[in-house]
Amino acid sequence: MHAIILTVHIIACLMLIGFVLIQHGKGADAGAAFGGGGGGASGSLFGSQGSASFLSRASAVLATIFFITSLTLAYFSVDTPGKAKSVTESVPTTEQKVDKTPADLPELP
Numbered sequence: 001m002h003a004i005i006l007t008v009h010i011i012a013c014l015m016l017i018g019f020v021l022i023q024h025g026k027g028a029d030a031g032a033a034f035g036g037g038g039g040g041a042s043g044s045l046f047g048s049q050g051s052a053s054f055l056s057r058a059s060a061v062l063a064t065i066f067f068i069t070s071l072t073l074a075y076f077s078v079d080t081p082g083k084a085k086s087v088t089e090s091v092p093t094t095e096q097k098v099d100k101t102p103a104d105l106p107e108l109p
Contacts, residue, residue: 002076009069016062023055 002073005069005072005076009066009073012062012065012069016059016066019055019059019062023059
């Protein structure tokens, strides 16, 4: 179960990164007004409104999936009986004996 959720989480994460990088910023519309192009194929591929609404909706859906899988993975990572609560508790402790300082060393003030 954990592996399936983790796989969905990673796929949603990578797709969300891709969709965010594909989107145009708010200032991109001003550049298109001065001859930056922007017609043609985008109108037929994504509809008459362009790619902004499709990419925005897809990003919102992927963000929702990302948050749900994040919360689910956090829920499953709660410690279970028998596991150490901390890294320091899982390390075996050894005590070292400290010998007295040798007689040939001077004492510190």
